[in-house]
Amino acid sequence: MNAISHALKESSRFEMNIYRGVSEHVDIKILKDTILKNNVDILMLRIPAENIAEQDKLDRLGFDYLCADTLVYYSSQLQQTETVNLRNADIQFYVTTQGDIERLNAMVLQIFSNYTNHYNSNPYINKKHITEGYQEWVRDFISKETNGSCISWIIKRGKELVGFATCSHDEKEKNCEGILYGVMPGQDGKGIYTDLIRYTMNYFKTRGYETMKVSTQIQNVAVQKVWGREGFFLSKSYNTFHINSLLGYSLRGKTEMDFTISESDVQKVAETTGDFNPIHFDDSFAIENKLDRKIAHGIIPNSMLTKFYGMEYPGNGTLFLKYKYLFLRPLYLNEAYKLTIGFPVINSESGIYKSVATIRDRDNNVCLIGYSDMKKRIAVSAV
Numbered sequence: 001m002n003a004i005s006h007a008l009k010e011s012s013r014f015e016m017n018i019y020r021g022v023s024e025h026v027d028i029k030i031l032k033d034t035i036l037k038n039n040v041d042i043l044m045l046r047i048p049a050e051n052i053a054e055q056d057k058l059d060r061l062g063f064d065y066l067c068a069d070t071l072v073y074y075s076s077q078l079q080q081t082e083t084v085n086l087r088n089a090d091i092q093f094y095v096t097t098q099g100d101i102e103r104l105n106a107m108v109l110q111i112f113s114n115y116t117n118h119y120n121s122n123p124y125i126n127k128k129h130i131t132e133g134y135q136e137w138v139r140d141f142i143s144k145e146t147n148g149s150c151i152s153w154i155i156k157r158g159k160e161l162v163g164f165a166t167c168s169h170d171e172k173e174k175n176c177e178g179i180l181y182g183v184m185p186g187q188d189g190k191g192i193y194t195d196l197i198r199y200t201m202n203y204f205k206t207r208g209y210e211t212m213k214v215s216t217q218i219q220n221v222a223v224q225k226v227w228g229r230e231g232f233f234l235s236k237s238y239n240t241f242h243i244n245s246l247l248g249y250s251l252r253g254k255t256e257m258d259f260t261i262s263e264s265d266v267q268k269v270a271e272t273t274g275d276f277n278p279i280h281f282d283d284s285f286a287i288e289n290k291l292d293r294k295i296a297h298g299i300i301p302n303s304m305l306t307k308f309y310g311m312e313y314p315g316n317g318t319l320f321l322k323y324k325y326l327f328l329r330p331l332y333l334n335e336a337y338k339l340t341i342g343f344p345v346i347n348s349e350s351g352i353y354k355s356v357a358t359i360r361d362r363d364n365n366v367c368l369i370g371y372s373d374m375k376k377r378i379a380v381s382a383v
Contacts, residue, residue: 013129016041017248026057036366041249049237062326065243068118070218074232078205081231087191093153096142108135111182118240141166162187165196176204178214197230246356250342257339261296269297295330317377329367336362351376
């Protein structure tokens with residue numbers, strides 16, 4: 001499995017702890033260790049579409065996940081394609097400089113404000129920051145003479161801005177990629193996008209580059225039709241999965257509690273539930289079952305959370321809609337543990353709350369993660 005890394009810019013933009021990776025196969029141990037060790041909120045993982053069976057492995061993680069989009073790559077062998085003139089002979093391409101940042105930001109805002117990608121699919125991501133990502137992306141590809149790895153253009157017809165194009169390239173490997181192309185509103189149907197493709201293809205072809213690739217979300221059919229006409233062929237596709245572990249993200253300050261589980265706690269639960277399983281009472285039996293010693297009932301942390309949600313926050317009137325617990329390590333009697341409770345979703349108008357609770361041992365190992373969906377009934381006073 002390829003390396004998974006911290007997505008620093010996305011984490012800053014969305015105010016969440018986000019990690020990203022691309023891999024041919026899914027390694028559950030690596031994914032789980034990365035999520036737990038780094039307190040990950042969302043792990044964005046791309047898997048080749050032809051390896052769709054790998055998706056089933058994600059179920060074994062236990063965290064909620066969604067397929068956020070399908071990304072398709074098209075490639076062209078530049079030296080084998082015919083050089084074609086632009087359709088619009090009256091447009092000009094200007095290599096961007098740092099002085100173009102403000103107009104590029106404005107162009108991106110107009111062009112991509114309603115464009116959908118994998119960020120739009122995730123209900124936990126703040127949608128108002130998505131377009132900022134495109135602005136940041138374009139700024140990063142402003143032509144840099146220092147490293148020569150990227151170049152971008154602003155396209156004008158006279159004094160009118162009609163579009164922009166950004167590309168990355170590797171002089172040594174002789175390959176390049178069209179990163180982001182944009183056509184201004186009102187310029188649709190005039191062949192501007194086709195000319196962006198033709199110009200960048202011709203630019204790199206005359207410089208001896210051999211392969212060019214471009215990518216988009218599968219639903220963006222219009223640009224794929226252009227690519228097909230201009231000599232690109234579908235070469236690769238990836239499914240993008242968002243694993244929503246949400247271990248650090250909360251819309252309110254987190255609540256922390258230190259606790260231990262006593263012999264008396266276990267006895268009371270057994271008497272209430274009728275669960276006298278010797279794994280909770282007999283050290284020898286527990287050791288035979290590959291535990292260090294007897295363990296607490298799983299319902300004990302559940303009862304702690306029930307009390308908190310019903311009596312403290314969201315408070316009286318709160319009902320469980322659903323919950324899921326991931327037991328990662330056993331809870332032993334008379335050990336020190338820390339319970340942390342956060343809320344990634346708070347909607348006081350609808351009364352819907354989503355909570356994530358974690359229990360860690362004295363060595364900071366995650367023992368339990370609890371996901372709870374709740375609804376707080378809104379009391380209506382009698383008239």
